[in-house]
Every structure is written in C-alpha cells, then in structure tokens.
Amino acid sequence: MPLLEVENLRTYFHTRGGIIRAVDGVSFSLQEGETVGIVGESGSGKSVTCYSMLGLVPQPPGRIESGTARFDGIDLLHCSGEQLRQIRGKRISMIFQDPMTSLNPYLRVSEQIMEPLLVHEKISHRQALLKAIVALEEVGIQDAARRIQLYPHQFSGGMRQRVMIAMALISRPEILIADEPTTALDVTVQAQILELIRQSQQHLGMAVIFITHDLGVVASFCQSVNVMYAGRIVESAPTEELFAMPLHPYNASLQQSIPALHRKGDPLYTIPGAPPDLSHEIKGCPFIQRCAFAKELCQTSEIDLDEPVPGHTTSCQRVLRGELGDLRLKAQAV
Numbered sequence: 250m251p252l253l254e255v256e257n258l259r260t261y262f263h264t265r266g267g268i269i270r271a272v273d274g275v276s277f278s279l280q281e282g283e284t285v286g287i288v289g290e291s292g293s294g295k296s297v298t299c300y301s302m303l304g305l306v307p308q309p310p311g312r313i314e315s316g317t318a319r320f321d322g323i324d325l326l327h328c329s330g331e332q333l334r335q336i337r338g339k340r341i342s343m344i345f346q347d348p349m350t351s352l353n354p355y356l357r358v359s360e361q362i363m364e365p366l367l368v369h370e371k372i373s374h375r376q377a378l379l380k381a382i383v384a385l386e387e388v389g390i391q392d393a394a395r396r397i398q399l400y401p402h403q404f405s406g407g408m409r410q411r412v413m414i415a416m417a418l419i420s421r422p423e424i425l426i427a428d429e430p431t432t433a434l435d436v437t438v439q440a441q442i443l444e445l446i447r448q449s450q451q452h453l454g455m456a457v458i459f460i461t462h463d464l465g466v467v468a469s470f471c472q473s474v475n476v477m478y479a480g481r482i483v484e485s486a487p488t489e490e491l492f493a494m495p496l497h498p499y500n501a502s503l504q505q506s507i508p509a510l511h512r513k514g515d516p517l518y519t520i521p522g523a524p525p526d527l528s529h530e531i532k533g534c535p536f537i538q539r540c541a542f543a544k545e546l547c548q549t550s551e552i553d554l555d556e557p558v559p560g561h562t563t564s565c566q567r568v569l570r571g572e573l574g575d576l577r578l579k580a581q582a583v
Contacts, residue, residue: 251278252301252456253424258316258326260294260301263309267528270296273480275316276554284450284457286471286488288464288503292524294480295460296346299426301326303341304333320424339369342417343426344410351413352401358385358412359397365420384415388445393581407438411445418449425450426458431466443470450479464507476500479525479535482554486561496563498540534564542567 256276262269272294279285283395286291287295300306302318302325304345318325320341323332342365344349352361362384363377372380378397386392388576401409410430417425427446431439443466450457459471467474467488474491476484476499495501522539525531533548541549546566554562555569567573 252281252283253279253318253320255298255302255318256316258298258301259314260297260306260311261314262311264528268526270530271311271375272301273531275477275480275482277475277482277485279456279458281423282450282454282456283473284459284471286459286461286467286474287477288461288467288474289477290462290524292527293477295477296428298556299343299458299460303337303343303426304330312573317554335369337364339420340422341424342420342422344413344417344428344430346428346430346432352409354401357398357400358404362397362412362416362419365416369420380419381415384419385412387418387449388412388415389441391413407435407442410438410442414442414445414449415481418453419574420454421453424456424458426460426518428460429462431461431463439466461476464492475520476503479531481535481552481564483536483565484561484563485554486558490558492560492562494561496561496568497536497565498542499536502539534566542573 252289255278258275259270260272264273275294275298277285287298289295297306297509301313302390304311304325313326316326320336321334325333325336359378359381362381363374366372366377366380367374382393382397385397388563390396390408390411396404401412404412411573414430425446431448446457449455459467461467471488473487474485475482476491476497478499484491484495484500486496491500492504495504506518506520508517520539525535525538533550534543534552537543537547544567550566552564552566554564556562557569563569
C-alpha cells in the first residue's frame with residue numbers, strides 16, 4: 250500500500266482575470282523510502298501540487314476543486330485543520346524553494362529550527378535548543394552552537410539551504426518534499442545539498458518528493474519521475490526508462506534541450522512557442538501548439554494517461570496508437 254496516494258487533484262485560482270487551472274487532474278503515488286521526481290517548466294504546477302496537499306495554498310484565491318491525497322488513512326485535502334497541523338512539519342516536512350524568503354529575517358536561526366520541536370513534541374526550550382544544535386551539525390554547519398544564534402542574512406546561500414534542511418529533518422518526517430532545493434546554488438554546493446538529502450533519507454528511511462526543472466539532477470537522484478505540463482502529468486515512469494524511452498514529445502523535447510547533451514558548435518535547442526494560457530480551458534493535449542508531431546486527433550481526443558509499457562504511462566495519443574516510434578530520434582530530426 251502506498252505511503253501517499255494522490256488522485257485527481259485539481260487546484261484552481263479564481264482571479265479577476267479568470268480561473269487559472271494551475272493543477273488539473275493530477276494523480277500519483279509514493280511508496281515508503283521512495284524518491285519521486287516531479288519535473289517540468291516553471292508554471293507547470295509542480296509546487297502548487299505539493300502546496301495543495303499541505304494546505305499551503307491561500308484560499309481565496311486558491312480552491313481545491315476535487316481530488317484526494319491519502320496519507321496513513323487520512324485525506325489531507327479534506328481533513329480538519331487540527332489534523333493537518335499535526336501532520337505538517339512533523340510527519341511531512343518541506344524544504345522551500347528560496348531559503349532567503351522562507352527564513353524569517355527578524356528571528357534568529359535557533360528560534361526557527363526549534364519551532365517544529367516546540368510545537369509537535371512539547372519539550373523544553375533547552376532540550377529543543379540542544380536538538381537544534383545537533384541538527385545543524387548533521388547538515389554540515391561547523392561551530393553550530395555559536396552560529397545557531399545568528400540571523401539568516403549572516404549565512405551564505407548554501408548555508409541557508411542547509412538551515413532549511415535542518416528545519417525540515419529535525420522532526421524525523423516520513424515524507425520530505427524538496428521544492429527545487431538547489432536553485433541558484435553553484436554546482437559544488439548543489440552536489441553537497443543533494444548528497445546531504447540522500448544521506449538523511451537513508452538514515453531516516455523517509456520518502457522524498459523532489460521538485461525540479463533540472464533533468465540532470467533527476468537522473469542521478471530519483472527512482473521514478475512524473476513529467477508535468479500545464480497543470481497535468483503527461484508522462485510517468487521509472488527514471489532510467491523515462492530517459493531511455495520517452496513516450497511523450499514534451500519529455501523528448503526536454504531531454505533534447507539539456508545543454509550537456511548537445512553537440513559542440515550546434516546551437517542550443519529550445520522548445521518553440523510558450524506554455525498555454527491556463528485561464529482558458531484546454532481541450533485535448535496541452536502541448537499541441539508546440540509539438541512537431543501534433544495531428545487533429547490530439548485536439549479532439551480525451552487526454553488521459555495510459556500504460557503502453559508496464560509501469561510507464563503517457564498521455565500522448567499518437568504514442569498510444571503506435572503511430573510514433575523512437576521519439577528521441579524523431580525529435581532530433583525535426
């Protein structure tokens with residue numbers, strides 16, 4: 250039985266400019282100890298999907314239109330606020346995307362790391378401080394007993410990210426949601442942060458949802474991947490299979506745009522066009538305006554995930570009908 254199972258999640262934002270369908274029918278599952286990646290362009294709905302599960306979408310303008318997110322028999326989307334508060338920050342933790350804006354600049358680091366313990370474990374301030382110092386040491390911050398009394402602006406970007414990880418892990422969660430934890434970090438620090446999360450996962454036995462737009466990170470870190478586009482999952486597969494045999498043109502295009510894979514002297518590949526306007530209802534495949542293989546059936550057919558290969562799902566109707574072969578070769582030829 251999955252540790253977390255999300256079904257048909259829809260989160261819309263009701264604005265003056267119309268209804269923004271940020272997440273539109275997302276379903277996936279997470280097993281104990283598994284690392285699942287969620288990839289896609291900015292604005293594809295990756296973060297909103299996880300914010301919705303934790304009740305972090307501001308309402309209004311946001312609204313959970315439908316769906317369930319079952320964790321240990323509790324539907325996170327429809328449980329009481331008290332139930333969700335007992336889970337959030339204790340059994341499910343999150344590393345937010347920007348540590349500078351996620352950390353309160355007016356509070357010392359010690360107060361922010363200790364907060365989950367003081368809220369969930371009801372221990373004394375002294376006990377919480379000792380545990381917070383240990384948590385900072387575990388994420389590689391030297392002289393933690395002194396530096397824990399500093400303010401966020403007195404840390405570098407990489408150190409602030411380590412503080413965020415310490416905050417997320419101090420309660421020993423069962424699920425860690427990492428929302429682009431390596432954005433804006435240099436390559437060396439990025440590798441250190443990923444290794445830190447990997448070691449923590451092995452030590453605690455927790456599952457990880459890793460949100461990113463960096464396919465290189467996904468390839469080395471995740472066991473399975475969900476590819477999102479325009480608020481929907483368009484392809485899902487084990488990581489090796491997703492890269493070896495893309496079954497959706499969007500996934501093939503993303504892989505073609507990886508800088509490290511292009512031939513020297515050739516211009517970098519970019520996906521033509523722009524993502525669709527999510528304030529308008531999308532009929533058919535949302536990638537149709539940017540897809541080199543689109544046909545009329547892509548606009549008229551119901552776009553549902555299906556499994557042409559065991560464990561590998563796609564929403565591309567032409568792939569499901571067997572009309573397209575190796576998408577990697579075809580994408581390179583276009």
